[in-house]
Amino acid sequence: MSQILQNFIKQAQYNPLHSLEEWEEDLLNRYPDPHSIVKEGKTTQEYRNYETPTRETVKEFYRLNHINQTYNFVLEKEKNFLKFDKKEMSVWDAVEFLNQLVDDSDPDTEMDQLQHLLQTSEAIRADGHPDWMVLTGFFHDMGKVLCLFGEPQWATVGDTYPVGCAFSDKIVFSEFFQENPDYNNPNYNTKYGIYEPNCGLINVHISWGHDEYFYQMMKNYLPEPALYMLRYHSFYPQHRENAYKHLMDNHDREMFKWVKLFNPYDLYSKNPTPPDWQKLRPYYEDLVAKYLPATLKF
Ligand SMILES: [Fe+2]
Ligand SMILES: [Fe+2]
Secondary structure, three states, rough: OOHHHHHHHHHHOOOHOOOOHHHHHHHHHHOOHHHHHHHOOHHHHHHHHHHOOOOOHHHHHHHHHHHHHHHHHHHHHHHHHHHOOOEEEEEHHHHHOOOOOOOOOOOOOOOHHHHHHHHHHHHHHOOOOOOOHHHHHHHOOOOHHHHHHHHHHHOOOOOOOOOOOOOOOOOHHHHHEEEEEEHHHHOOOOOOOOOOOOOOOOOOOOOHHHHHHHHHOOOOOOOHHHHHHHHHHHHHHOHHHHHOHHHHHHHHHHHHHHHHHHHHHHHHOOOOOOOOOOHHHHHHHHHHHHHHHOOOOO
């Protein structure tokens, strides 16, 4: 086999998705927009029956995610990336940097990262929510720059879940966890693992990805509900499936109302008419300047 072909296969195994959006499209299959279902006159159950089977690329992505996200892996990534010594950029440099994540799946229907961020934030703004929530919408996926630092897709996006305790069978494709080394480790494979009942999520390590990374970067700048939205927006096993309530405390339960409020803006704000960035830019420049310093350490 030629070196080029070998490299190609290695790369395909490492990053099976054509783009990071493939995971988000799969989320839409799993959690279809209740409004569009009503319009089509279907129940959620019926809608699910019509869904196409998960693409092989997405399945492989989940497999890699589930076998590799161990407790030790997460601690290592936290140690490495939460030093924030990779790059110093203004928010605007970061947006441009993020937009290098070009899509090679379908150039007609896919939008770039900035469009997804803007559509989320504009939908939040249109509903009259506070400006820090608009900013959160605008930022929520900024942590995907991890991919540009060479991190694999399965350590950048995907549903997130606690590590250090048993993996819930409510997690998508949970059968793949059987190949995760923690699955057979008695320290980590019980209901509570290393944690105490209702210890609060602040004490829980969550699988590594763009959520935790960007939350940590923002934690001194935004109000707490915004931080919960950033940190747990991909934690579908809890905010949609309620599978980890035994680790949450009363404060988490209160704050998850915000995470749930945020989720439909992330999933269902795709708009065929893209927001006009040139027109919106001054508003967002003021908003960023109100809450954040001139540059951020990534
Ligand atoms: Fe996200
Ligand atoms: Fe998103």
